[in-house]
Amino acid sequence: MEFFNKAKAVRLKSHLDKYLLADDDEQTVRQSRNGSSKKARWAVELVEGNPHLIRLQSCFGGYLTASDEPLLLGVTGKKVIQGIPESKKDPCIEWEPIKEGYKVKLRTKSGKFLRANGAAPPFRNTITHDIPHRTATQDWVLWEVDVVDISIVEFEHLQSCELSPLSSFAWSPDEFSDSFTPSVPSSAAVSPN
Secondary structure, rough: OOOOOOOOEEEEEEOOOOOEEEEEOOOEEEEEEOOHHHHHOOEEEEOOOOOOEEEEEOOOOOEEEEEEEEOOOOOOEEEEEHHHHHHHOOOOHHHEEEEEOOOEEEOOOOOEEEOOOOOOOOOOEEEEEOOOHHHHHHHOEEEEEEEEEOOHHHHHHHHOOOOOOOOOOOOOOOOOOOOOOOOOHHHOOOOOO
């Protein structure tokens, strides 16, 4: 959960080095290499009363939703969409982050995981929720989390932590080497007496 506790917005990057994107149709989600797009930004909401769950809201206002609709006939994975629930208590929009090393798995209430699909079309760039059964697909449910915006409370705390003039250094290139050497600002210089 520490990836999300102080995050106001995140980007999620799949095992394919692609980002989870909200599509322009305001309903579908997919993967794309364009992580700088506003569509790759997901607002984080902590679920009140359950500190282990989060909701992720797209730039279009829909929530990352584990639907019951199959991706394709005969395929076990179900579609993940941008949904507008009737109530924020809908468990389909709640995800449990499970830390695994420097990455996370996002689990639904039914025990399935947010999955980035690879392979050839029609699977390429699709997002489903499923349980990986084969060893080859275990990392398809792992996501890197990039925090792109922190909560205002945390930001105000960081602003109040200022360095004293004596502890700040200016860096200048050393004329005789490729390294940098610190120089003390003139306001902190000590006169010899």
